[in-house]
Amino acid sequence: MKAYVMDAFSAQIFGGNQAGVALPETTLSDALMQQIAAEFKHSETAFVQKESDGSVTLRYFTPAGEVELCGHATIASFALLRSLNLLQDGLHTAHTKAGDLTIDVAGDTVWMDMAPPVLLRELPEAEWPALYEAYGLTVADRPEGFVPKIVSTGLADIMMPVRDHDTLMRAVQNAPAVTELSKHYDVTGVHMFCLGGEDCTAYCSNYAPLYDIPEECATGTSNGALTYYLYLQGLVKAGEENVFVQGEHMNRPSEIRSRLKVEGDAVTVQVGGRAVMSMECDVKL
Numbered sequence: 001m002k003a004y005v006m007d008a009f010s011a012q013i014f015g016g017n018q019a020g021v022a023l024p025e026t027t028l029s030d031a032l033m034q035q036i037a038a039e040f041k042h043s044e045t046a047f048v049q050k051e052s053d054g055s056v057t058l059r060y061f062t063p064a065g066e067v068e069l070c071g072h073a074t075i076a077s078f079a080l081l082r083s084l085n086l087l088q089d090g091l092h093t094a095h096t097k098a099g100d101l102t103i104d105v106a107g108d109t110v111w112m113d114m115a116p117p118v119l120l121r122e123l124p125e126a127e128w129p130a131l132y133e134a135y136g137l138t139v140a141d142r143p144e145g146f147v148p149k150i151v152s153t154g155l156a157d158i159m160m161p162v163r164d165h166d167t168l169m170r171a172v173q174n175a176p177a178v179t180e181l182s183k184h185y186d187v188t189g190v191h192m193f194c195l196g197g198e199d200c201t202a203y204c205s206n207y208a209p210l211y212d213i214p215e216e217c218a219t220g221t222s223n224g225a226l227t228y229y230l231y232l233q234g235l236v237k238a239g240e241e242n243v244f245v246q247g248e249h250m251n252r253p254s255e256i257r258s259r260l261k262v263e264g265d266a267v268t269v270q271v272g273g274r275a276v277m278s279m280e281c282d283v284k285l
Helices: 030-040 071-083 125-133 165-170 175-185 220-232
Strands: 002-008 017-023 045-050 056-061 090-096 099-106 109-113 118-122 149-152 156-161 189-195 202-208 213-216 241-246 254-263 266-273 275-282
Touching (some): 002 030, 017 071, 030 056, 045 071, 056 071, 071 090, 071 266, 118 220, 125 156, 125 175, 156 175, 165 202, 175 189, 202 220, 220 241
Parallel strands (some): 017 045, 056 090, 156 189
Antiparallel strands (some): 002 017, 045 056, 099 109, 109 266
């Protein structure tokens, strides 16, 4: 079986967020896919199956377990398929456990529809200290007018606002504490952010120790959720392109783009970026 390492949300190898992408020729068991993902040790490995109608089925595994959706692994998968001439530019359907997604391949950029954005919960003030203390911070590091909220565009994360870039960079995760918080709130992890400037909508750091991901340098689903959070704050407008910089903590800065569309009461979010192949291998099954 052919498998690849793709650097997603980057235009250069060894940047962005690594994802394993496997192209099995036959159906693999869940246990075998889990073993392969654990061997790759990337935050997510995608298993890609082209269907007879031209659509694509994707399964995503972290080293610890399966997740319903992974943005950067989806971007990586479609960028790989295009580079191998297995699909062309245009609109494509991706079947995931989070639902069917529309993927727009446009040259070296891949845009993907997120699952419908949902604000699941606003954390009450009494629960803020435990969240901020889990990163060596205090509630004084929260910017005025911003509240931690749980938002999902396929995967639920806690959107954790901090007041500035310096605060974002000095945060140090207490992984056991964040793991327990993730279990308590039934979320994938924490997406910490501060507002950016003219060239950047926000700077971000993403943590998911519950899934053996201490920190992730680019997260499509989380930035899709952040796009919706900022839209509810009145800071993101429909039709505009947003830019999120993530991964600076890890010396793998990544650029994730998003677009939001409003039609009546329906809000949709797209996340986009580029991906390049850094490695190719044969998996002996």
